[in-house]
Amino acid sequence: MTSSKSALLLVGSPRGMNSSSRRLGEYLLEGLTKGGYTAEKLMLYPLIDREQEKAGLLESFAKADIIILSFPLYVDCLPSGVIKTLELLAEEQENHQSDWSQKKLVAISNSGFPEAQQSETALAICREFAQETGITWVGGLPVGMGGAINGKALVEAGGMLRNVVKALDLVVTSLNAGSGFPEESLRLTTKALFPAWLYVFFGNMSFKQLGKKNGLSKGDLFHRPFAE
Amino acid sequence: MKAVVLHGGGPELDRFHQTILAELASSGWEAQGFVLRDLRIARCTGCFNCWTRTPGVCVIADEGRTVAERVARSGLVIYLSPVTFGGYSSNLKVAVDRLIPNILPFFTRINNEVHHQLRYDLQPLFLTIGFTEQPDTEGTKLFRKLTARNALNFHSSRQHSAIMSPTADSATIQAELRAFLQKGGGIQ
Numbered sequence: 001m002t003s004s005k006s007a008l009l010l011v012g013s014p015r016g017m018n019s020s021s022r023r024l025g026e027y028l029l030e031g032l033t034k035g036g037y038t039a040e041k042l043m044l045y046p047l048i049d050r051e052q053e054k055a056g057l058l059e060s061f062a063k064a065d066i067i068i069l070s071f072p073l074y075v076d077c078l079p080s081g082v083i084k085t086l087e088l089l090a091e092e093q094e095n096h097q098s099d100w101s102q103k104k105l106v107a108i109s110n111s112g113f114p115e116a117q118q119s120e121t122a123l124a125i126c127r128e129f130a131q132e133t134g135i136t137w138v139g140g141l142p143v144g145m146g147g148a149i150n151g152k153a154l155v156e157a158g159g160m161l162r163n164v165v166k167a168l169d170l171v172v173t174s175l176n177a178g179s180g181f182p183e184e185s186l187r188l189t190t191k192a193l194f195p196a197w198l199y200v201f202f203g204n205m206s207f208k209q210l211g212k213k214n215g216l217s218k219g220d221l222f223h224r225p226f227a228e
Numbered sequence: 229m230k231a232v233v234l235h236g237g238g239p240e241l242d243r244f245h246q247t248i249l250a251e252l253a254s255s256g257w258e259a260q261g262f263v264l265r266d267l268r269i270a271r272c273t274g275c276f277n278c279w280t281r282t283p284g285v286c287v288i289a290d291e292g293r294t295v296a297e298r299v300a301r302s303g304l305v306i307y308l309s310p311v312t313f314g315g316y317s318s319n320l321k322v323a324v325d326r327l328i329p330n331i332l333p334f335f336t337r338i339n340n341e342v343h344h345q346l347r348y349d350l351q352p353l354f355l356t357i358g359f360t361e362q363p364d365t366e367g368t369k370l371f372r373k374l375t376a377r378n379a380l381n382f383h384s385s386r387q388h389s390a391i392m393s394p395t396a397d398s399a400t401i402q403a404e405l406r407a408f409l410q411k412g413g414g415i416q
């Protein structure tokens with residue numbers, strides 16, 4: 001029997017298939033598939049800048065009952081392509097005076113900072129979008145330490161992400177049951193797994209290593225091309 | 229002292245952009261404005277090259293680089309934008325995302341929170357002006373919060389967010405700018 005419930009994952013990372021945003025969003029999407037949803041996934045980059053693909057986005061959005069918006073934190077909020085997507089959708093809703101109250105939106109924002117809370121503003125913007133367009137806001141999950149995922153499947157990324165996986169499992173269960181956003185999932189993703197100073201130490205070391213791979217010394221990385 | 233204005237709105241906000249540039253010039257600032265909708269600025273691809281391959285410079289050779297250069301050299305940075313779901317418009321955000329080369333990849337801690345280190349010594353004054361017909365909503369509170377968070381990440385010496393109607397008198401924006409500049413605190 002064909003499911004009448006449909007879930008749409010919108011991946012808002014410029015890194016597309018290699019992104020942590022895709023991995024996080026897919027985990028939720030797979031959970032919804034097991035719960036009887038038909039699933040569709042769209043990569044907003046570069047779709048949002050291709051006129052011929054925007055119609056497809058709007059069509060997929062129109063059919064979806066649950067929308068998962070998964071994106072990386074860029075300068076404290078959403079990347080420009082994701083904002084462009086929300087602007088397009090809001091314009092569509094306004095032009096047709098569509099009733100989107102039966103649609104549900106859940107968002108995941110991931111960042112390289114150890115404090116998942118740094119995504120709060122970005123998720124609040126998603127909530128504001130839902131409110132302005134009449135979509136039912138389910139909730140937003142902030143995920144920190146995105147470097148630990150780095151585009152890998154969550155099960156490969158290992159023990160450091162066990163709380164993230166637990167949180168996503170709770171969200172899947174709630175969505176499949178049609179109940180509210182599980183607050184416990186927020187507690188899990190905002191809980192520090194190890195001290196921030198240690199994350200800073202290893203994070204800084206990894207950037208030096210990346211620079212070295214590209215033939216740059218540590219000093220080179222401090223280059224000031226626009227200094228006067 | 230250099231100032232830069234990033235205009236992320238439509239033609240209805242052009243007169244505010246012009247008023248700000250004129251006011252800055254008359255206050256002794258060397259001001260440059262960018263009407264972002266008219267510029268060729270590609271979206272950030274998240275490649276990290278500006279941090280680990282071509283430090284401080286985006287690999288995309290377009291006007292995004294020009295904007296980033298000007299921002300890096302400015303002691304006063306002003307954003308104009310319609311309040312868009314409580315945040316910046318996509319036009320403004322395309323340019324803002326391309327400012328990432330202006331900070332270092334390396335982390336530091338500010339108020340017990342991890343942020344990126346400054347690449348340059350300038351800690352600019354930062355002013356955002358959000359336009360909306362509904363001035364006192366969750367959206368405008370969020371816009372102010374976003375400004376404060378950005379100011380923290382760009383290590384701004386002082387920040388403010390003003391909200392006004394797109395049909396406001398040009399004198400209103402002039403007054404906001406004067407009040408911000410006169411508050412003191414200076415550039416560090």
